[in-house]
Amino acid sequence: MAELVPIPGVMIERLAALDLDVDRILAKVGLSRAHLAPPRTRLTTAEFFALWDAIEEASGARDLGLRLGAGALPHKYDVASMAALHAATLGEALEKLAKYKRLVCPEEVFVEIEKGEARVGFHWWLAEGEPPRLLVDGTFAAVLALARRGTQKNITPVRVELARRRMDAALLARHFNCEIRFDAPVDRLVLPEAALAEPFVTHNADLLALLLPGLDSELAQEGRRRSLADDVRLALCRRMCGERPSVDKVAKDLRMSPRTLQRRLGEAGTSYQRLLDDVRYQSARRLLARTDLEAGEVAFLLGFEELNSFARAFQGWEGMTPARYRRLAAAPQP
Structure with missing residues (x-):
């Protein structure tokens, strides 16, 4: 998995064409045009997100x-x-x-x-x-x-x-x-x-024959670097839509038996329950801060059987109730 985000030069060109002050936008997130010039044309995820936030603030569009x-x-x-x-x-x-x-x-x-x-x-x-x-x-x-x-x-x-x-x-x-x-x-x-x-009129089998072998080789190397815990987190994120995210379902997504999944996670120093708690925690924070869903609806989406179970879990994670967390997240930042 690539760890940095490429910033195409055309993106900066288009921002300038919109009469946005590119240098000021970059400075707001601690960057300059030199950061986007070769050989460093990539940003960390945090830098990339901050850049988009700065673009929104500067443009107002x-x-x-x-x-x-x-x-x-x-x-x-x-x-x-x-x-x-x-x-x-x-x-x-x-x-x-x-x-x-x-x-x-x-x-x-x-x-x-x-x-x-x-x-x-x-x-x-x-x-x-x-x-x-x-x-x-x-x-x-x-x-x-x-x-x-x-x-x-x-x-x-x-x-x-x-x-x-x-x-x-x-x-x-x-x-x-x-x-x-x-x-x-x-x-x-x-x-x-x-x-x-629907067929693609842009289909080009000859170009794909040249392009894909190299990409598949890179993908094989990337697969060896990627952890099982990463794959489990992604599978859990995809299932946070109102169903109980059981180990059986996630194991099926990853094409292995539940026992094998549990064993391999243990060998990696973690567990299915620990990963489930982490994904639920991060998802709960996001939904409480960014949506108007009731706490009971958030609990349902995260696979909790009842609101009280979710409230107890969230209290353990954040040291406060879901309602208090939402109020603090909505408060203007100094």
């Missing part, structure tokens, strides 16, 4: 993330997006994006097919906080733009699910032309499963 994501040019794509653009179908494109994105930056893209829907989400491995709003909007706008560019059709999502309070609903609905669902457990772009069969 609520749709900037959408515009930046939708306006990405094919010749500026990273290798994962390039492989996706030249796939045979939209479904294959999303598979390639999910498979190779981790080679580009510490971000995991996942696609879940269920009940006639293709649900696209992402997870930042090294993030200590939540992805900035503009980055989430831009990511989904970029995925949809890739789908439309490849198929040359106006692919329309079923809905967009956002783990945030209701804001900019009309703006988002105009861009995505679908239902925007707020206070969701995770951020997801939901496409109709039938759209996955």
Whole structure:
């Protein structure tokens, strides 16, 4: 897994074209243009998130993330997006994006097919906080733009699910032309499963034959470096949607038996319960701080059988009730 996030020069160029003071934005997060010049054109996840926050503050444009994501040019794509653009179908494109994105930056893209829907989400491995709003909007706008560019059709999502309070609903609905669902457990772009069969007019088998062997070799090396605990955390994050995240279900996701999973986690110095508690804790903090979901709804999404169990667990994690944590998170920062 790549540990740093590449910053394409075109991103800085587009910010300047919008008459934003790029130097001031960079200075706000302790960076300068020298940081973005070769050979250092990559940022840590924390620096990358801070940069997006600074861009939002400087621009004041609520749709900037959408515009930046939708306006990405094919010749500026990273290798994962390039492989996706030249796939045979939209479904294959999303598979390639999910498979190779981790080679580009510490971000995991996942696609879940269920009940006639293709649900696209992402997870930042090294993030200590939540992805900035503009980055989430831009990511989904970029995925949809890739789908439309490849198929040359106006692919329309079923809905967009956002783990945030209701804001900019009309703006988002105009861009995505679908239902925007707020206070969701995770951020997801939901496409109709039938759209996955749409052929890509940009399909290029010869280019893929040149590109994929090298990417697969890198992926094999990355797989040897990645820990089982990382894979379990991701599987748990994907299941934090109102079901009890049992070890049996997670083991099935990882194609191993529950006993093998427990044994290997023990050998790595951790346990399934410890990872479950950690993911629940981080998810609870995010949902309480960023959404208007009631504490009982948060408890349900995290797989607790009753509110009291969640309240006791949260008290142990944070030393305060969920309600107090939400009030403090909503208070203006000095």
